[in-house]
Amino acid sequence: DGGITQSPKYLFRKEGQNVTLSxxxxxxxxxxxxxxxxxxxxxxxxxxxQIVNDFQKGDIAEGYSxxxxxxxxxxxxxxxxxxNPTAFYLCASTRWGAANEKLFxxxxxxxxxx
Amino acid sequence: xxxxxxxPSMDCxxxxxxxxxxxxxxxxxxxxxxxYRQIHSQGPQYIIHGLKNNExxxxxxxxxxxxxxxxxxxxxxxxxxxxAVYYCIVTLNTGNQFYFGTGTSLTVIP
Numbered sequence: 001d002g003g004i005t006q007s008p009k010y011l012f013r014k015e016g017q018n019v020t021l022s023x024x025x026x027x028x029x030x031x032x033x034x035x036x037x038x039x040x041x042x043x044x045x046x047x048x049x050q051i052v053n054d055f056q057k058g059d060i061a062e063g064y065s066x067x068x069x070x071x072x073x074x075x076x077x078x079x080x081x082x083x084n085p086t087a088f089y090l091c092a093s094t095r096w097g098a099a100n101e102k103l104f105x106x107x108x109x110x111x112x113x114x
Numbered sequence: 115x116x117x118x119x120x121x122p123s124m125d126c127x128x129x130x131x132x133x134x135x136x137x138x139x140x141x142x143x144x145x146x147x148x149x150y151r152q153i154h155s156q157g158p159q160y161i162i163h164g165l166k167n168n169e170x171x172x173x174x175x176x177x178x179x180x181x182x183x184x185x186x187x188x189x190x191x192x193x194x195x196x197x198a199v200y201y202c203i204v205t206l207n208t209g210n211q212f213y214f215g216t217g218t219s220l221t222v223i224p
Contacts, residue, residue, distance in 0.1 A: 004157075035214075042201070043158070043214035058211070090157050100146065100165075103212055105157030 003027065006091050006106035013078065013085060014114050021076045021109045023091035031096035032074035033103070036060060037088040046089075049074055050096045078111060086113050118202045123219045126196075132189040134218050136202030139183040145206050147178060149187045150214075151198040158201065158214070161187065192222045 004025045013019045025032065031050050035043040045058030049068040063082025068074055074093075078085045091106040119137040126132040138147065148163040162169055162176045164185075169176045175188040189196055201217040 006157075040216070042216045045211055048211075088155065092157075099144070099206070100163075102148065102160045102163065103150075103158075104160070107157050108155065110155070 004106035011111045016080045018079050023074045025093045029093035033092040034076045035090040120218045125221050126192045132192040134187040137184045138204045145204045147185050148203045150201045153198045197222045
């Protein structure tokens with residue numbers, strides 16, 4: 001089945017540690033997105049990528065980094081510079097620049113600080 | 115992208131229709147109205163979207179006012195599994211951001 005796979009489902013980070021969240025899609029979508037969600041809040045955009053080897057900062061990119069070496073993969077690294085990383089992280093994908101299209105989401109990764 | 119306004123919470127009796135309103139008074143002519151829902155600790159799920167005409171699919175109906183400044187998502191026979199946060203979003207196309215506000219938390223009551 002086509003879809004978006006996020007892993008792991010739960011992740012724990014120690015102080016000062018970088019951690020990487022995985023996002024893979026087999027929908028042949030151009031665009032991929034990372035969102036952060038805090039309890040009781042909506043989704044906030046961290047980074048997005050329209051094509052391979054290109055990505056743009058969203059509203060809350062500080063303390064995060066991404067790469068887009070392959071069309072199907074868009075990993076997110078939460079660096080030690082992100083002082084409040086505990087949140088639910090969601091990856092999404094879609095066809096870029098198309099009207100009448102929709103976002104597809106993964107099942108999310110819950111990141112907690114030890 | 116136009117901003118949307120939704121009530122923070124609503125209740126609905128099981129088996130009754132759930133009508134979720136959304137105000138998007140600054141919507142532009144080519145912006146679509148999308149509805150997603152999110153069950154706790156899962157990724158948002160697409161429900162329906164439309165431009166001008168009312169739309170219906172197997173999950174819900176979307177009613178857009180003639181002036182397009184507001185819309186209503188209708189779940190015709192709400193079940194307990196419809197308890198979720200519902201997000202109304204307006205956007206031109208996927209080249210623009212999908213802004214998710216805090217949505218409406220719908221609780222279906224037995």
